[in-house]
Amino acid sequence: MEYWFSEMHTPNVKLSIRVDKQVYSGQSEYQRIDVFDSPEFGRFLVLDGYMMLTQKDEFIYHEMITHVPLAVHPRAKDILVIGGGDGGVVRELVKYDDIESIDLVEIDEEVTRVCKEYLPFTACSFDDPRVHLHFEDGLKFVRSVKDKYDLIIVDSTDPFGPGEGLFTREFYGNCYKALHEDGIMVNQHESPFYTEDAIACQRAHKRIVESFPKAKVYQAHIPSYPSGHWLFGFASKKYHPLRDLNEKKWNARGIKCRYYTTTLHKGAFYIPAYVEELLSNVEHTD
Ligand code: SAM
Numbered sequence: 420m421e422y423w424f425s426e427m428h429t430p431n432v433k434l435s436i437r438v439d440k441q442v443y444s445g446q447s448e449y450q451r452i453d454v455f456d457s458p459e460f461g462r463f464l465v466l467d468g469y470m471m472l473t474q475k476d477e478f479i480y481h482e483m484i485t486h487v488p489l490a491v492h493p494r495a496k497d498i499l500v501i502g503g504g505d506g507g508v509v510r511e512l513v514k515y516d517d518i519e520s521i522d523l524v525e526i527d528e529e530v531t532r533v534c535k536e537y538l539p540f541t542a543c544s545f546d547d548p549r550v551h552l553h554f555e556d557g558l559k560f561v562r563s564v565k566d567k568y569d570l571i572i573v574d575s576t577d578p579f580g581p582g583e584g585l586f587t588r589e590f591y592g593n594c595y596k597a598l599h600e601d602g603i604m605v606n607q608h609e610s611p612f613y614t615e616d617a618i619a620c621q622r623a624h625k626r627i628v629e630s631f632p633k634a635k636v637y638q639a640h641i642p643s644y645p646s647g648h649w650l651f652g653f654a655s656k657k658y659h660p661l662r663d664l665n666e667k668k669w670n671a672r673g674i675k676c677r678y679y680t681t682t683l684h685k686g687a688f689y690i691p692a693y694v695e696e697l698l699s700n701v702e703h704t705d
Pocket of ligand 1: 526
């Protein structure tokens with residue numbers, strides 16, 4: 420008997436991954452949570468039927484959403500992660516000795532509990548004394564915060580269900596307010612390839628551009644995500660992602676990565692012409 424996990428990427432395209440076994444299945448207050456083991460992608464987490472991360476390619480996403488802003492900001496000490504209940508972003512953040520505090524705001528405590536039990540390769544750093552877990556809605560959390568963080572990383576699900584509010588003008592405006600005067604916000608920014616995803620990507624970018632003086636998009640290749648071409652948003656009050664990249668300082672940290680390098684950092688911001696066109700009508704030119 421063959422078992423396969425399938426995710427519809429469009430009404431006409433699906434990704435199917437052969438599965439050895441289902442390790443966990445449960446329904447939290449917010450979403451369906453499933454964990455599978457597979458010969459190709461190893462163990463993977465699925466929320467409401469959507470691929471969140473796989474053992475084989477999560478390093479790409481977690482390195483790119485974390486190290487790009489931290490190679491630019493000269494002294495990021497106070498970090499806010501919204502979403503990210505699997506722990507992958509926190510695992511990358513704790514590699515920086517000069518980070519002093521990491522607030523993780525995850526709406527669904529069940530996700531973190533399941534990841535601690537079944538995904539130790541991402542949920543491995545929650546015990547770091549700098550990490551403070553808050554199980555609540557990130558949209559509400561940022562409403563009451565002012566001038567507190569150097570970096571906000573929005574590691575959310577897609578712009579529907581519990582994640583919908585994290586792609587709104589209100590949310591981006593409140594993130595702007597919650598950041599210090601030289602703060603940076605990075606978000607998972609969907610994909611430019613399939614029509615529905617491209618519309619969501621353009622809509623989010625427009626709202627970010629309306630909230631931050633500098634807003635660029637960068638890319639990575641993530642095989643288990645729809646089309647494999649995945650984008651991240653880099654929004655900043657002051658620093659430019661390329662002009663203010665400090666390669667020497669970041670490389671001197673000696674942080675071992677399997678995807679991120681400061682050379683790739685520069686290349687990641689050179690996006691295809693069709694993506695530039697998709698975003699050009701809403702992007703600052705600088
Ligand atoms: N890397 C994945 C991706 O790109 O789709 C995201 C991984 S992480 C598991 C996404 C997390 O965002 C989930 O645990 C989900 O519960 C959380 N989340 C969704 N909406 C949220 C909200 N409004 N506030 C805080 N966390 C939220």
